[in-house]
Amino acid sequence: MSTPQVIKGFDAQGRRIPSKDLDELIRAALKSGNYIRIESYGQHNIGCRLHGDEPITIEVTGPVGQRLGAMGMPGTTIISEGPASDDVGWLNIGADIIVKGDATNGVCNAMAAGRVMIGGSIGSRGLTMTKWNPEYDRPELWVLGSVGDTFAEFNCGGVAVVCGVEPKRPGTVLGYRPCVGMVGGWIYYRGETDGTYARNSAREQEPDDVQWQWLMDRMPEFLDKIGRPELLETLSRREEWKVLVAMTPQEKAKLLKGPMSMAEFRREHWDKTFKNGDPLADLAPDLDRSPIPVIVTGELRRKKPVWTSPGAQGKPCRDCHLCETVCPTAAISRQESDERFGYVSNDDKCIACGFCRDVCPVSIWHMEPLP
Template structure:
C-alpha cells in the first residue's frame, strides 16, 4: 500500500510526475494506492500488473477523466465528488465515485463498470457502446443526470435510480437522442424521448438484473439503506430502441381520398376533375382522328389500310355501299392509313376539343347559385 501526497512544501506535483510515479510503483509490484490528489487529470490511466494482479486505487480530489481508459483489473474508488469525463473510454476497469460527477460521465465506455453515488452532469453515458468481444459496459447513477444524457448510446447498460429527484425528468431534457442499442433503466419520470425509442415496463430478466446489480452498486457507494425503496419495480422503466418501424406516410392518393376537397378543386366547373389518362389514347383521347372520305368513290378496296393499321382498328363493311371505318376503341390516330392509301381517301383530322364531350353540367359555378 502506497500513499501519494501530491504536494510537498506547498508545491503541487504535476499530472505527469504523479502518473509516472504510479506507473513506476506498479512496475515494481505495488498494487494498492491512496492518492491525495490536487486536481491531477487522468488518474490512473491504462495500468496493468505484469502478473495480472488487481490494482486498487483510492483517490481524493481528482481532476478530470478520473478512471478514464482503465484496463480490466483496475479498481478506482473516488472518495467524494469528481469533475467531468469520469470513466471516459473505460476499457474494462471498475470506477466507484461516492459523490457527484461532472459532465459526460462514462462517455464512450466500452466495458467495465462505473458506479456513481450521486448526480451526473450533462451528456452522461453518451456514445457508450458494447464491444462484443468483452463484457458489456455498465454505468450506475444513484440520483439523476443532466440534459442530453445517453446520446448515441449504442450498447451496454445504464441505470439511473432517480433518488432525490422528485421533480422533472430523471434524465434531464432531450435524453437518448440517437440511441440505437443497449438499455437505459430509469426510475422515476422521463421527459420526451425520441420516437424511435420505446419506454417499457420491466420484465423478469430486467428485474433479476437490477435486483442483483443494485445490491452490488449500493454496497459500493455505501447506500445500502436505499435498497427497499429502489426495489419497487413498478416505478422503473427501461428505454430501448423501438423495433424498426418504417414511418409509413399515406400516399398522396390516399390523402386525397380521405382529406382533400371532395371531387377536386374544379369539380363545380368541369366534371373531369382529376381524371388521368396515359399519353397514348384511343377514342376521345386521340389528338387526331382518321376519316374515310370516299366522296369521289375512288377507293380501290385494296385493304392496304386495314392490313397496315398497327392496331387492327380498321373495319371494312359492305351492305349497300363499301365503307371503311376506324374503330375508336382501338384507333390511336397515327395516320398510317392516310399514308398508305394509294388514293388519299383517308384524311387525318384534328380532334375537336375534348371539353365538349365531358359529362356534367358545364360552366356551373358556386357563385352562380347565390
C-alpha cells in the same frame, strides 16, 4: 486489504504537481504493489490505462480533475472518495470506477466495457456514444441520483441504472431529451421525467422478469460500493421502476411512412397554413388571385397523359402510387371497380408536364397529342 502506498498530488511546499508527474509516480509505485492511495490535487487522467498481472486498486481522496479512469483496463478498480470532474470513464474498456459523490459532464462517453458507479448525480451527456462489442460484457453506468440533458445519446449497447435518489433535478431524473440516436442497450430509471425521450429510438416498458432479475442481482453490490447499503429496500420496489429499451431496426422501420404525396402536403399543411392556399393573402387581401393561364389545362394542352396497362414494356401496372405521388397538381387518382383498378388523370387539373410518364417504372403512362 493490505496497507496502501500513498502518493501525494502536491510537493513539499504544498504546490500541485502536474498530472503527468502524478501518473509517473503511480506507474512507479505499481512495481512495488497494486494498492495505492492518492492524495490528489485536481490532477487529470488518474488511473488511465493501468494494467498488471494482479488486480489494481486506486483510492483517490482529494479533488479529482478530468477523465478519472479514462481508457481504464480490466482488473483496475478506481475509487474516488468524493466528487469527480468531467469525462469519468471516458473510453473505459473494463475498469470499475466508483465515485462516491457527484460527477459532472460526459460520464462514460464512448465507453466500451467496464462499470462506472456514481454515488450522487451526474451532468449532461452521460453514457453517450458507447460502443459495446457483443463478445464482451455490456458497459454499465449506475447513478444514485439523476442525470443531465442528452443522456444516452447514440448509446450503442450500454446499460444504465438511474435510481432517482436525492436527485439534483427532481421532476426530470433523465434530463431533457435522452436516448436520441440510441441504437442498443437499455436504461432502468426510477422517478419523474419530463417525457422528452426520443420515441423513434427507444420505447418505455415495465421491467420484465429477466430485466428485474438483472437489476436485483447487481443492486446490492452497487449500493455497497457507494456506501449506501441501507437503500436496498427502497430500491427493490418493482412498481417504481421503468425501462427504456433501444428499438430494433424492425421496430424503427414500422414507424417510417412513405413520402407524403403532393396532394396530402397541400391538403394537410399548405392550405391549412395559408388561407385558400395563398401565402400572401394577409398582405394583399383584395388582390385578384384568379389563376393566370400560363400553364394550361383541359383542351388547351397539346398533350394529355393516358394510362394503359400493360404498358409499352408489356408489363402491368405495379400499383405503386408513384405517379399519383409526384403529380404536381394532384390530378391523378386511383379508381377501382369489379376487382380491377386503374389510374386516371383529371383533365381539368392536369398541366401535361409528363412527370407521371417519366416516373412510371413500367411505362404505363404515355402522352397522347390533342387535336
